[in-house]
Amino acid sequence: MVEVKVDSVRVNLVGSHRVVILKDLNSERYLPIWIGQAEAESITLQLTNTKLPRPLTHDLIVDAIRALGATVRYVLVNDLRDETFYARVVLRTRDGKDLSIDSRPSDAIAIAVRVDCPIYVDDDVMAQHAHKPEEESAEEQQEEDLGAFKDFLSTLDLDDLDKK
Amino acid sequence: MIEMQLESVRVSLMTNSQVVILREVEGKRRLPIFVGKPEGDAITLHLNGIVAPRPLTHDLATSILKSLEADVSHVLISDLRKQHFYALLVLHPAGDEEEEITLDARPSDAIALAVRLGCPIFADERVLEEAGVEPVELSGAPDKEDLGAFSDFISSLDLSDLDKDK
Numbered sequence: 001m002v003e004v005k006v007d008s009v010r011v012n013l014v015g016s017h018r019v020v021i022l023k024d025l026n027s028e029r030y031l032p033i034w035i036g037q038a039e040a041e042s043i044t045l046q047l048t049n050t051k052l053p054r055p056l057t058h059d060l061i062v063d064a065i066r067a068l069g070a071t072v073r074y075v076l077v078n079d080l081r082d083e084t085f086y087a088r089v090v091l092r093t094r095d096g097k098d099l100s101i102d103s104r105p106s107d108a109i110a111i112a113v114r115v116d117c118p119i120y121v122d123d124d125v126m127a128q129h130a131h132k133p134e135e136e137s138a139e140e141q142q143e144e145d146l147g148a149f150k151d152f153l154s155t156l157d158l159d160d161l162d163k164k
Numbered sequence: 165m166i167e168m169q170l171e172s173v174r175v176s177l178m179t180n181s182q183v184v185i186l187r188e189v190e191g192k193r194r195l196p197i198f199v200g201k202p203e204g205d206a207i208t209l210h211l212n213g214i215v216a217p218r219p220l221t222h223d224l225a226t227s228i229l230k231s232l233e234a235d236v237s238h239v240l241i242s243d244l245r246k247q248h249f250y251a252l253l254v255l256h257p258a259g260d261e262e263e264e265i266t267l268d269a270r271p272s273d274a275i276a277l278a279v280r281l282g283c284p285i286f287a288d289e290r291v292l293e294e295a296g297v298e299p300v301e302l303s304g305a306p307d308k309e310d311l312g313a314f315s316d317f318i319s320s321l322d323l324s325d326l327d328k329d330k
Contacts, residue, residue: 038202039221054248054270057203061225067265068232068257084218091231094257099231104218 001076001120004031006113009044020109022077022121029130031121033077033085039106046113058110065115069094074118075108080125165240165286168195170279173208184275186241186285193296195241195287197249203272210279222276229281233258234265239274241287244295253277 007023007030018040022031035043042058055063065072070091079086087108091099103111112119121130171187171194182204186195199207206222219227229236236255243250251274253267269277278285287296 036202038200054250055268055273056270057221057225057273060253060267060269060273061221061228063267064225064229064234064253064255065232067267068234070232086218089224089228091228093232101224101227101231102219103224107219107221107224 002026002029002123002126004119004121004126006043006047006109006119009040009047011040020106022109022119024126024130028132029126030133031077031126031130033105035104035106035109039104039110042110043106043113046110058107058114061111062114065091072111072115072117073098074120075103075112077105077108077119077121077125079122080129085125166191166289166292168241168285168287170207170211170275170285173199173204173211175204184272186275186287188292188296192298193292194299195292195296197241197271197275199270199272199275203270203276206276207272207279210276222273222280225273225277226280229255229277236277236281236283237264238284238286239269239278241271241274241285241291243288244291249291249295251275 003025004022005025007021010019010021012018016037018035018037019032020035020040020043022033023029024031042056045052045056046058062072070093073090073092076088076090077085078088085105087103087105088100089103089108089111091101093099109119167189168186169189171185174183174185175181176183180201182199182201184197184199184204184207186197188194202221206220209216209220210222216223234255234257236253238254240252240254241249242252249271251269251271253269253274255265255267257263257265275285277283
């Protein structure tokens with residue numbers, strides 16, 4: 001199991017897709033997981049410490065777990081089949097018994113950020129589906145980043161700038 | 165506390181918002197509650213017997229409550245303040261009838277869980293008095309005046325060439 005943290009939640013501006021990016025705590029590997037809009041909002045609101053007047057569904061789940069004397073030990077993204085990620089929420093009951101409950105990764109992550117428990121990804125899932133940022137020399141990158149501005153500058157007609 | 169049953173979930177085509185209609189079990193009053201789209205969908209999908217390939221958030225909440233052997237006795241629409249409904253989830257820990265836990269919830273979440281757990285839904289009498297609506301009873305034949313728009317429309321039709329359509 002590889003421990004990860006939530007790196008970011010990103011929005012696709014066309015369409016309502018959201019993607020949560022999990023980062024390996026010990027190396028530069030990133031695992032993107034597509035999630036629903038409601039779950040993305042729930043994760044984002046918690047990470048930005050936004051307090052809502054009424055509890056969201058994930059707040060209610062966490063309240064219920066705590067009120068019943070259980071704790072969330074960790075959550076695990078354990079599988080990827082047919083382009084669908086699978087996860088488990090692992091609870092410890094009041095009597096010290098461990099329970100592993102089937103979940104979507106989005107719900108598991110929304111719970112994890114609320115109780116501040118570790119998030120793990122299965123080794124194979126991480127090895128097969130995580131991305132490493134492409135190595136690019138800093139200078140090359142900078143040139144490319146500035147391309148749009150250069151293009152814009154060259155279109156300007158500056159001849160009549162002082163004729164006022 | 166008045167027992168309610170879920171009558172319908174309605175969708176406003178203009179705004180995309182959804183309304184859950186609860187109906188008094190022993191009476192005629194209805195309680196309409198606006199809910200968010202994901203929660204409205206969660207209620208509708210379950211009522212239609214549609215099982216999503218992966219558990220929805222309320223399915224997860226249900227399996228967590230069941231795994232922890234919590235006994236959810238009922239949900240209660242408990243309050244209405246500043247146009248916001250409040251609800252409670254009332255449950256007992258495993259094998260402990262004495263201890264009662266009440267959890268603050270939005271009505272939409274409470275109802276989505278109630279339909280999954282098969283527990284009763286109650287509303288506070290004061291909430292029903294304030295926000296309950298009774299359907300208007302229609303009696304006898306409709307008034308001529310009510311049909312005015314239809315008569316006007318019919319009289320505007322030119323029916324003379326109705327059979328000349330070929």
